[in-house]
Amino acid sequence: MTRIFFLPALLFAFLFTACHTGQRLTESGDYDQAVSFYVRKLKGKSKKKIEHVKGLELAFRKAQTRDLGTATALADEGRPENWERVNEIHRQIRRRQSLVAPLLPLRAKEGYQAQIAFVDIAVLETASRAKAAEHLYDRAVGLLARAERGDKLAARQAHSTLLDLEKRYYRDYRDKTDLLARARDLGTSYVLFEVKNQSDKVLPRAFAERILAMSKQDLDSEWKAFYFEAKEGVQYDYKAVFKVRNIDISPERVHERAYTDEKDIQDGWDYVLDARGNVKKDTLGNDLKTPRHVRIRANVLEVFQNKAARLAGTVEIYDPAQNSLLDRQDLSTEILFENYASTFVGDQRALSDASRSRVGCRPLPFPPDGDMLVQAADRLKPNLRDELRRNRAIL
Secondary structure, eight states: OHHHHHHHHHHHHHHHHHHHHHHHHHHTTOHHHHHHHHHHHHTTOSSOOHHHHHHHHHHHHHHHHHHHHHHHHHHHTTOTTHHHHHHHHHHHHHHHHHHHGGGOSOBOTTSOBOOOOOOOHHHHHHHHHHHHHHHHHHHHHHHHHHHHTTOHHHHHHHHHHHHHHHHHTOSSOTTHHHHHHHHHHHHOEEEEEEEEEOSSSOOOHHHHHHHTTOOHHHHOBTTEEEESSOOTTOOOSEEEEEEEEEEEEOOOEEEEEEEEEEEEEEEEEEEOBOTTSOBOBOTTSOBOEEEEEEEEEEEEEEEEEEEEEEEEEEEEEEETTTTEEEEEEEEEEEEEEEEEEEEEEEOGGGOOHHHHHHBTOOOOOOOOHHHHHHHHHHHHHHHHHHHHHHOTTOO
C-alpha cells in the first residue's frame, strides 16, 4: 500500500516544484530565465498545461515591458554612449521572440490561448545598431586625433574601439579599415637597437653579429617593433643600446695534483695448517682455507685546466626626440672552461670511482678569447631579449 501512494505523491511534488520554479523566476525578475523554463516545458507537447501557458505569457509580457521601457529611456537621454546598451536590449528582445515564435499560437489543453505580442524588433535593432556603430566610430576618430599629437595609448584604444565596431556591428563601415591601419601605426612603438663596445677590449666581429641575430619575432610584440639598422627617413620612438662596459678574461690556468688511491682486495686463498704443518680438514674432509687480502695502489696524476670570461654591460633606453635617458639595466654573464685530465701508474683496480671517471681524459687546448666572448654573447642573448621585451620605459 505504501508504494501505491508513494508514486502519485512523488509525481505531485515534481509538478508542484516545476510549476513554482517558473513562478519564482518570474517573481524575482529573472524573466528570460522564466521564459526559457516555460518554453522547455511546452515544446513538443500536444496537450499544454494551462499553468505553463499562463506562466510563459506573464514572463514574456513582463520581459518585453521592462526591456522596451529601458531602451526607450536610454534613447531619450540623448547620450550617444547609450546606444550600445540599447542595441544589446534590442538583440535580447529578438532572441526572446525567436525562442517563443515556434510555439505560436499558444493554446492550453483547456482551450485558453495566450496573448503574446511581438514588436517589429528588426526595425528597432537596425536603427540602434547604426547609432551604436556611429558612436564607436566617432569615439575612435576622437582618440586618433589625440594619437596624432603623440598619445600612443589613445591610438591603441582607437584600434580596440574599431575592432569592437567590426565585431559587434559592421564588418565594413566607412573608412574603418584605413583608420585601423592608422591606429596601428600611431600606436606602435618603433625601437632601434644597437650594440656599443665601451670596454677597453676589442670585441670580435661575431660578438655583435650574435647579439643582433635575435629575430624580430623574438622581440616584437603587439605594439612594439624592433629594428637593428637605422633606415633613412624613419623616426624611431626609442633607441635601445646594449653597452659593453667590462670584459675580464682570466689567464689560462693549469693545476696538477698527484695522489695515491689504495684499496684492500681479496687475492686468492691461504690454507689453514695444523701444528705439524698439515692442511686442516672440515668434518666432510674438505681442505680448510681463508681468503687472502692484499693492499693495492695506483699513483694518479691529475691535471685541471680552467679559464673564465666575464662580460658586463648595460641596456639603456633613450628617447631620441628629447635625447634623454629613460632607463638603465645591468646585465652580465660568465663563460667557464674547465677540463680534467688524468693518468695513473699502478693497479687499475685501486682507482676510486672519481679517479676512474677522469682517467683517459686528455688535456685540451684552451679556447681563444674571441670564442669565449662569442659564447658569452649567445648566453647573454636570452636575458637581453627578455629585458627589451618587458622594459617598462618602452610604451
